[in-house]
Amino acid sequence: MYNQENCRFAATHEWAAKEGELAVVGISNHAQEEISDIVFVDLPKVGTQVKVGQNCCVIESVKSASEIYAPVSGEIVAVNEALNDDPALVNREPHAGGWLFKIKMANPAEMDALLDFAGYQATIQK
């Protein structure tokens, strides 16, 4: 759905996919592998205003609690309620059913500042 080739990536492992004036946000496959079995997703409240780079969500796994940062600025207009009952969906489908939240972008140009897939791959290769 939001496949790796069409997404833009933040160095902090979030991806953003353009859907009209919205950015759908999730975490990369690499990230879900590193985090391992996810047990809880602390989703942001709909209506929250976020700035690019601001911590807005927490993913809790069996070994850690990871901060998730907004890849673009705007307003949280939707969150993936399915994760309340099935947080492991993020592990199984990080680029599809395991999306986290949708932001109504305040500044769509911020997408261009994100990395493309190859650029992101390069950061995790190091």
Place this chain on the structure above:
Amino acid sequence: MLRTVGVSSVKELLSQIPQELLYPALSLPAALSEQELTAHVKGLAAKNKPLVNFIGAGCYEHFIPAAVPALASRGEFLTAYTPYQAEASQGTLQTIYEFQSCICALLGMDVATASHYDGATALAEGVCAALRITGRKQVLIPAALHPHYKQVLHTYLHNMADVQIKEVPFKGNYALDMDALKQNLSSESSCFVLAQPNFFGGLEEAEEISALVHAAGALLVTLVNPLSLGILKSPAEYDTDIAVAEGQVLGNPMSFGGPGLGIMAAKKAYVRQLPGRMVGIAKDKQGRRSFVLTLQAREQHIRREKAASNICSNEALCALQAVIYLTLLGPQGLKEVAELNVSRAHELAVRLDALDGYEVKEMPFFNEFVLECKLPAWKVIEKMAEKGIAAGYALDKDFDGFEHRLLICATEMRTEADIANYVRAMEAI
């Protein structure tokens, strides 16, 4: 080993310590033999004047069956370490799990923590949780809350930006002023602390308070006496969101003020906002039932500065004593103890109120009440002490204008003869 690290003596390793501090001369007397020491300490103890105790005010004398200390002082329990290594701590973890289960059963709530230092810090943590959950900045507390608990709460919230604590006054009979509560509740209120009983021993209109608090979108944080729940409604029954308590009354001695046993329990929806440790039940690799510290992502060793609290300890031994006590008594036994408390305290109150110059204001209470006296309370305490009775707690230190008011407690430890002696002694002052 000294050769390996390249020094010739242990003294060399300590060379950075100023010489005069290294082996200071201490002019201590010669050691006593065990027999001499025993006699010496006995002499010191004989200076205590045992008085028949009618003081409550947050620390209560209750009967502790001998089985409680006998079991709790077993080496396996007494010296067990903090259970962060589950595979080496199954016994400890199981007792804490049983404690949590007892607390949920007693308070009627969905989840409980492994315990906290005492009731005061448990209350402060409960209030902090309410602030986080609601995102609001005001905390409402009753003026009739235990003065020490107020101080601890102020300390906890002291450096929190914009957070305010507002006291809701009590009326002439020490009951919460409902009109004042209504006026103070607003969309800025994160919670109201219901002390049930309050510091004066009085029982508030819990259901009415709960309705008002929830209508304002605030949380109800209830501070209970766990022993009173033998006969009173559990906090869950009036829709409490976070329940806290001081568990000293459950099988723990007064010990001159501590250690205490902080209790906290909440609705399931708030489990991730609870501070401190929680024990969960799980299966090991071989499918065997086992216990483990769970939901640790709330705690500071994982979340650091974003943790629910900086607290990562619990009162395992005190909690164990509470669990043994509750198990020995069971629901029926707890009910009987609670009924005895009510009966003794009310007997005393009725008889004191009948004396000239003494009054107990009308308000339902558990095992404690305020006596308004013709003499200053300190005078009463002095005179009663001469007759071998610790008459109660003088309230003037904590409440302006209360020079003539005494807080009196009568638990199941006070016999009918103790009650009769108290009244007789008071009459003769």
